[in-house]
Amino acid sequence: MSEIKIDLIPVPTRILTDKDDIIDEVERYTKGKIGPDDVISVAESVVAITQGRAVRPEDLKITRVARLCCRFIPDYGSLASPHGMQSLMDVEGKWRVAGALVLGFLGKLVGMNGLFYKWGGEQTALIDDVTGTMPPFDKHIVYGPKNPNEVVEKLKKRLGCFGGLIADVNDLKRSRVVGATEGLDGERAARLLIDNPFGNASQKTPIVIIKNFRKLQEQG
């Protein structure tokens, strides 16, 4: 069996904002570069930003509950600041988040990790606090994208490619599938992005084309 060559092609763009339509922009920037065997992957924060899902800390009304709850998150986490925690509470509910935090703490005492992220709502693991995204969004809190699976299906249809993927990848060698088209082995595709070809800091490459992924997936 011949070895399948997988190329990752980062696609530079200008900074995309909430004035942009992610489908139109991905189509424009990948024209002539993507084929029917390829997978289009887009950074989750950029999809969220184009959906207007970013908020500035000064626009949040920070509650005492948020100020208290954030203190129980390690200081490197996106929910460790009062505004990071408040942004989560605004979408998932103040008492749901506070309750999940308490249950998560109790769970840890008996060796069950991850309960806070499980019960705190889907945005618990998706929110990026300030500094988490490139300028000018380094001064924003960026939520996870809305309806990620719908977005990737639209991308696949528009581009005529094998699949679409929205991934949360960072420089800490972590990649996570946020949305994937049906039939795509999203986990496997995301693992290919582990070296973060999107770039976490100021590189403007929110789109990466995974060439020949169909052949790799069909090979098993």
Next chain:
Amino acid sequence: MCTFTLGSCLLWLAVIVVVLCLLVKLYLCHAGTEIIVPLVDSRTAFKAEEVTDNSMVLTTDIGFENQGKQCATIMDAFVRPQLPYEQYDGLETKGHAELVGVPREDDYFEAYIIQAKGYKDGLDKAAIRAQVRLTARKGMSLKEAVAHMPDFNFQLIWLETGRMPCHYRQVRIEVPAAEVANLLGVELVKD
């Protein structure tokens, strides 16, 4: 047989709540917060840069240390010179702040994390370069304008956050006219 009255239940509940509150308070005190300290007294001496016939840039580096137990973020920083034309209209002043080692030409300050005290590789510290551009006015050369200038101040203002909601802080730094004149090799004129 042990019996509980409503009163004793409420009492026990109150005791538990008080104990929990105390434990949380103790934890918060132990965990601490970020404490960003600007090291104004040990800032570098002013340097003259980009000197031309009618303008120059005064530069000083101000160290920042996080002396707290939690990491902090400097979200923005800028320099606000305070030399109004009512006081002296021979010089126009414009301020600029940037992270030392990360120069930017667009006057944008990219948010920067300062780790908690004692973090490896000196990441519990940062330095901000404060710059004030002085441009001569009213047809004077820079040297003529500086010869008549008074002492003035500028504010270095920054937006910080961490465990506390984001808030602005500032320090005021004096720019002695004699120091600027000395950098340019001119003598101050008493007006």
